[in-house]
Each structure stands twice: as structure tokens, then as C-alpha cells.
């Protein structure tokens with residue numbers, strides 16, 4: 001095993017605490033370090049790892065091919081500036097050697113040696129950042145970003161830059177209410193999970209930060225599994241079943257999602273950071289192999305269907321439990 | 324605008340409070356004092372939406388005061404406090420503060436933010452109700468939102484008047500006569516474009532007038548906003564948790580959650596959010612009436628009264644017997 005591989009395992013946010021999984025309003029305060037069987041994660045909001053430059057190059061390519069991945073309704077411009085000015089200092093603190101931020105009032109100078117970026121802009125002045133604050137933010141952090149406006153007693157997904165969606169589409173969801181966004185998800189409406197989540201989010205006060213995890217599975221290290229590109233990746237779910245390389249191709253995909261109440265704009269900033277670990281990498285931690293095998297075997301059919309696991313679930317369980 | 328919250332400790336016990344130094348005191352007009360507050364060692368303070376307030380420790384009580392800045396991250400907060408000789412004492416406490424004094428404040432709380440989709444913002448302020456409106460006007464100028472401000476003040480006692488003139492130009496109209504002000508408010512409500520939102524802060528009769536006139540003129544309720552301090556979870560009454568299995572008694576003081584009290588008594592309870600949403604910390608109740616304050620239990624479960632989310636909920640009765 002290479003060192004790059006083990007670093008990926010060591011910081012992987014393995015999400016299962018028991019042998020079964022159900023939907024919950026599983027939110028906890030951000031920045032709480034978590035210890036796992038292989039290492040740990042979660043001390044900060046942004047998690048810059050060895051795949052940083054590769055993933056940002058991939059985001060740029062996806063966006064160039066399909067600019068609709070970045071959406072912003074006109075009233076969300078303040079929120080976009082707010083997200084940028086909240087998260088750049090966060091990135092500067094996470095990578096003190098490789099990045100730097102100088103502020104002279106509203107005049108900000110940002111340097112990022114990891115990507116070779118150097119930019120000066122004026123906060124609030126759209127002309128000083130022609131691609132827009134949201135697109136610029138998305139070029140600097142690995143997380144997908146959704147910004148939700150709060151009004152009329154609801155949250156609205158009115159802006160976002162999402163290139164690494166797990167089978168959904170920002171272009172389709174823009175302008176929807178939080179409850180509508182979650183329309184396709186089974187069980188959560190009856191169980192009150194999303195209603196509770198929305199009430200909780202609407203009560204967050206300026207600067208409050210929470211996080212949660214979500215998971216699914218993906219064939220190959222493919223981050224862009226958006227609805228828009230389904231034709232490119234959908235059939236792999238079927239084809240992977242007979243492939244001897246299945247344990248290397250099938251990945252557990254875990255999203256660490258942050259929920260932050262932005263101060264200036266009052267918007268909710270939803271960050272989705274996607275981590276992929278192949279079954280073979282996962283199996284280097286025997287506890288994870290056993291537990292994920294059990295979770296996958298026990299998962300109710302409707303949830304497995306919704307997550308798109310049905311085709312290969314049995315094959316994955318077989319491999320995991322054979323070890 | 325000021326609101327006295329009855330109990331001290333009105334915020335969650337784990338709410339990280341700010342320690343602030345009085346860096347300046349400005350007596351702009353008689354009876355109204357502005358405090359400039361900074362971190363003792365300097366440094367940025369949390370950003371906040373326009374119309375936010377902080378809850379300041381004022382001796383034996385806590386008062387909420389509007390922040391008057393535009394809300395961008397900066398090194399100082401300003402609050403303006405009207406001395407109320409007949410009030411409960413919070414304003415007198417503030418008026419005794421001097422440069423160099425240290426005060427404790429909550430982080431900013433937002434309950435009166437502008438609506439981002441509004442095409443025009445009509446701001447209406449009476450007296451010291453100008454404070455959240457100053458914040459709104461500053462942010463509107465910074466972010467180039469369309470707005471106007473109608474401000475009624477007593478002759479010679481218009482807090483922040485010069486500042487507002489400079490900031491707003493002809494978007495400000497100030498009145499010293501109440502009938503003229505009310506006529507102007509009515510006229511504005513009658514002819515502003517569709518998509519306008521109105522925000523009001525001031526004496527109760529002014530708020531009532533705006534709400535009634537807007538309703539009469541057919542304004543939908545979502546476009547009318549009045550500054551009212553939202554009830555955060557209060558500290559709650561003290562009670563005793565009786566643990567049925569061990570027979571031990573755990574006192575739960577005001578300001579401490581049942582979950583924290585149990586943990587301090589060495590009783591481990593699973594928990595995650597500590598906010599009453601995740602459902603992890605549910606504890607079975609044998610007797611006593613729970614005071615439900617969570618978002619998790621359904622109406623039926625609440626009515627059954629046989630379980631409590633111990634991170635936020637408390638007890639109606641002096642004792643709550645838990646199946647622990």
C-alpha cells in the first residue's frame with residue numbers, strides 16, 4: 001500500500017456507529033474532532049487534503065463544460081460575498097504556509113500557492129471579481145456550496161455551485177424550498193426528519209456552525225455524479241457487478257456537510273465535501289469492513305433504491321463479508 | 324430598541340459569550356448614551372445581519388440592545404441606550420458605565436433582518452427605535468439596496484440625526500410631530516411599489532399603527548416586519564430529577580440543562596446536537612409533567628408525557644422522575 005493511500009484512509013470520515021443505518025436529523029456542532037479506527041477527522045470546517053489541486057482542476061473542467069452548475073438568483077449576491085469572505089479566512093487559517101490573506105479595509109489580497117492563484121478584489125464590488133464571488137470561492141475550496149435564503153418562514157436554495165452532486169442537480173433545484181429539495185428522499189417526510197432540520201436551520205444564529213454526514217456509493221473515483229451526466233456513469237452500476245476489479249472500483253462515498261449561518265447576509269451556507277474510499281482501501285481497516293458489510297446488508301430496499309445501490313449491493317456485501 | 328428579558332441567563336448555557344471593553348462613551352443627545360464596545364485585546368467581532376441585537380449583562384438582569392453598525396465583521400460594536408428613569412434598571416446600569424469597564428454580552432442574535440428579495444425597503448422608526456433602523460440604513464447603503472427612512476423624534480432629541488442625514492441624504496425624512504409622521508407613513512404605505520417591505524421599530528402605538536394601516540391597505544403580512552425580541556430558550560425554573568432506579572436525586576438549577584445536570588452527576592446519556600432536534604438524548608419519564616421545549620417529539624408523544632429530550636426540556640413540577 002502506498003503512503004497516499006493510507007493517508008486517505010486515516011482521515012476518512014467513516015460514518016457508521018452501529019450495524020444499521022436510518023435517516024436522522026443527525027447534526028452536531030462543527031469543529032469537533034472525531035477519532036476513528038484508522039485515525040480521525042473533523043477538527044476544522046475545511047479539510048484540505050492531498051487531492052486538493054486535482055479536485056479543483058476537475059471542478060474547473062466540469063464548470064467549463066456546463067456553466068449551469070453555478071447558479072445565483074439576483075438577490076443572493078450579498079450572500080455570495082458573505083460566503084467568500086467567511087471561508088477565505090478559514091482556508092488561510094487551514095493552510096498558513098501555502099495561502100495568505102491581506103486585508104486593507106474592503107480591499108483583499110489573496111494568494112494561494114497550491115493553485116498559483118493571486119487576486120486582489122474589493123468586497124462588495126462585483127467588477128473587481130468578474131466571475132462572481134461564488135464562482136471564485138468554488139475555485140478555492142473542495143466543497144460544493146449551496147446558499148439558502150430565509151424568508152416567509154422557509155429556507156430557499158437560491159444559489160449554489162455544485163459540481164460533485166450525488167445524483168441531483170443544482171440547476172434543477174435552484175429557487176426551491178428546502179422541503180421541495182428533499183422531495184425525492186424516501187421516509188424523511190413521514191419521519192419528520194426534514195421538517196425538523198428546517199426548523200433547526202432557521203433558528204441558527206449568526207456565526208453558528210453545525211455539521212452532519214451523509215453517504216452513498218459510487219463506481220470509480222468519480223466526483224461528478226450529477227443528474228446531468230447520468231448517461232456517462234449510470235450504466236457502470238450494472239457493469240461493475242461482473243468486474244473482477246469490483247473492490248477497487250466500488251467506493252463508499254461520504255459527504256461531510258457543514259451548515260453555517262452567515263453573519264452579514266443571514267443566509268445559510270451549506271457545504272458538501274465529498275470523500276471517496278474504495279472497498280479495498282476500506283478493508284484495510286477490518287472493523288470498517290465488517291461494519292459496512294453489515295450496514296449494507298441490513299439497509300431497507302427503498303433506501304438502497306433511492307441511493308442507487310440496488311444493482312451492486314449483493315456483490316458488495318458478498319465481497320465485504322467474505323473477508 | 325431595548326427589551327428586558329425577565330430572567331438572567333436567558334441564553335443557552337453553552338452560548339459562547341463575548342467579553343467586551345467599553346472603549347468609548349458618547350452622549351449625543353440628552354438621555355441617550357452610545358457605548359463603543361471592543362474586545363479588550365482588539366480583534367474582529369462576529370458579523371451580523373442588520374437589525375441584530377446583543378444581550379448585555381446589566382448587573383442583576385440582562386437587556387437586549389440593537390447593534391447600530393452595518394454588520395460587516397469589524398472591531399467594534401455600538402449600542403445606543405435611552406435612560407429610562409422608571410425602567411427596571413438596565414438602562415441606568417448602562418449609563419453608569421465608563422471607558423475601560425468590562426461587560427459581558429451574548430454573540431449577536433438576529434430576529435429583524437431585511438428580506439433579500441424586497442424591491443424596496445421602507446424603514447419606520449420612532450424615538451430610540453431608530454437603533455436597528457440605523458443598522459438597516461447602513462447596510463442598505465453598503466449593499467446598494469433601495470430604501471427610505473421615516474423617523475419621528477422629540478424636538479432637539481433626535482439620536483443619530485446628523486449621522487443619518489449624511490448617510491441617507493434625501494432618503495431620510497424626520498418628523499417632530501406625531502400626526503405628520505403618521506400621515507407620512509400612511510401615504511408611503513399607500514403608494515410604494517409592489518414588492519416593498521416595511522420595517523417598524525418604536526413605541527407600541529407606532530408599531531400598531533403601521534401594522535393596522537398596512538393590513539387595511541391590503542399588504543400581505545409577510546411584507547410587514549416589526550422589531551420584537553424573540554423568546555430564546557429561557558433559563559427555566561429549577562427542579563429536581565429523581566432517578567427511579569438508583570433512587571438518587573439530581574438538582575437541576577436554572578440555566579443548567581437536565582442533560583448537563585445528569586452528566587455532572589455521572590449519568591451518561593447519549594446525545595449529539597444538544598439543541599432538541601436529533602432525538603438522541605430521549606429519556607423515559609415515570610412521573611411528573613415534562614416541560615417540552617424540543618423540536619423532536621411529535622404532539623402525540625408530548626401529550627403522552629412519558630419521555631423527555633433532556634438537552635433542552637425541563638419540568639413543570641418540582642420533581643421529574645426518570646426511568647434511569
Ligand code: HEM
Pocket residue numbers: 023024025026027146148157167168169173178181182183184185188193194197198212214215216270306307
Ligand atoms: C440538517 C440538515 C439536513 C438534513 C437532516 C438532510 C437530510 C437529507 C437526507 C436524509 C437525504 C437523503 C440522502 C441519501 O440517502 O443519500 C438528503 C438529500 C439531499 N439533501 Fe439534505 N439534509 C439537510 C440539509 C440540506 C441542505 C441545507 C441542503 C441544501 C439545499 C440539502 C440538499 C439535499 C439534496 C439536494 C439532496 C438530494 C435530493 C435528491 O435526491 O434530489 N440538504 N438530505
Ligand code: FES
Pocket residue numbers: 593594595596597598599600601602603604605617619632633634635
Ligand atoms: S441531544 Fe439532540 S435532541 Fe437532545
